[in-house]
Amino acid sequence: MHQLLECIDAGTEYCPCYLAESNECIMCSQLQGNTFCDCRNWKGVCIYQEYIWNRSRIKEGRREITCRIAEKKTVSGNLMILTLEANRTLARELNEPGAYVFLRDPRDPGYFDTPMSVMMVNEEEGTLSFAVNTRGVKTKALAGLENEVSLRGPYWNGILGLKYLKGFRRGKALLVARGVGQAPAIAVARKLILAGNQVDMVVDAGNIGVNFAEQYFRDLGCKIILQTVFDKNKLTVSPEALKFIKRQVEDEGVRLVYCGGPELMNRDIKELIQGLEQEVYFVCSNDAKLCCGEGICGSCQTRLHDGNRVITCKTQLNPMEII
Numbered sequence: 229m230h231q232l233l234e235c236i237d238a239g240t241e242y243c244p245c246y247l248a249e250s251n252e253c254i255m256c257s258q259l260q261g262n263t264f265c266d267c268r269n270w271k272g273v274c275i276y277q278e279y280i281w282n283r284s285r286i287k288e289g290r291r292e293i294t295c296r297i298a299e300k301k302t303v304s305g306n307l308m309i310l311t312l313e314a315n316r317t318l319a320r321e322l323n324e325p326g327a328y329v330f331l332r333d334p335r336d337p338g339y340f341d342t343p344m345s346v347m348m349v350n351e352e353e354g355t356l357s358f359a360v361n362t363r364g365v366k367t368k369a370l371a372g373l374e375n376e377v378s379l380r381g382p383y384w385n386g387i388l389g390l391k392y393l394k395g396f397r398r399g400k401a402l403l404v405a406r407g408v409g410q411a412p413a414i415a416v417a418r419k420l421i422l423a424g425n426q427v428d429m430v431v432d433a434g435n436i437g438v439n440f441a442e443q444y445f446r447d448l449g450c451k452i453i454l455q456t457v458f459d460k461n462k463l464t465v466s467p468e469a470l471k472f473i474k475r476q477v478e479d480e481g482v483r484l485v486y487c488g489g490p491e492l493m494n495r496d497i498k499e500l501i502q503g504l505e506q507e508v509y510f511v512c513s514n515d516a517k518l519c520c521g522e523g524i525c526g527s528c529q530t531r532l533h534d535g536n537r538v539i540t541c542k543t544q545l546n547p548m549e550i551i
């Protein structure tokens with residue numbers, strides 16, 4: 229597998245960021261405190277030069293905006309689809325696999341910020357839809373809102389292995405999504421279909437008990453397989469599901485597998501793929517605990533096989549490298 233480690237924000241209007249200012253830049257050796265240039269994964273922009281030209285200051289960060297709630301639709305007991313009126317620019321920026329924002333009640337303090345994957349985008353109307361699963365204090369506060377929501381974004385690192393996803397063309401892909409993980413899988417399916425791929429979609433209703441995104445997948449042209457993938461009592465992927473995925477790779481020619489579900493589900497499927505002879509790209513949802521999204525708080529840190537620690541809210545990496 230190829231080594232893949234780069235900052236999702238490199239070369240965007242949000243780069244250089246706070247990390248550059250504190251000599252912690254993910255990509256630029258000079259902005260890590262070294263005196264030489266050892267640029268890896270060049271993304272068309274010299275981060276150091278951008279920093280110097282900006283008078284050795286970081287770029288303005290992401291702003292918080294207040295959005296009107298256009299629609300709130302309860303799908304099942306704890307799940308609702310929340311549609312917000314944002315603006316066309318933000319809608320265009322968030323119309324990508326892995327896009328997410330932070331939402332909260334405008335009256336609540338900043339630590340109520342809740343990371344939320346973008347489910348659907350309407351670029352023309354500038355609206356954004358989210359699947360909100362009410363589970364704790366922050367999501368309950370969101371579910372109780374009627375008029376306005378505070379939104380901070382855009383962020384894009386909700387999926388790991390984006391490079392494989394974006395480069396995969398005219399092949400066969402298998403997507404496995406469980407529970408509320410169906411929401412970010414819609415953008416993944418759309419991206420793959422637009423690139424001429426055949427997409428089979430395994431949908432597991434999970435704890436929310438409803439396949440709320442099934443119709444969206446059908447409309448995109450995916451073949452749907454409704455199946456329980458994850459055994460929530462044993463906390464493992466069921467043997468039948470593992471057999472099915474293995475068969476899809478070995479006999480049906482699947483060469484990209486996307487997993488959008490709990491960390492343990494993603495891990496089991498990753499281990500299955502690692503043990504197969506065929507070279508299969510593995511892409512999965514970023515299940516880290518996201519708190520600031522800016523690489524500052526450290527809550528999303530994970531460790532790679534080589535022992536290095538990475539902050540997964542900013543770092544694009546090969547999910548196979550995560551321990």
Ligand code: FES
Nearest residue numbers: 519521523526541
């Ligand atoms: S979420 Fe704070 S460092 Fe990643």
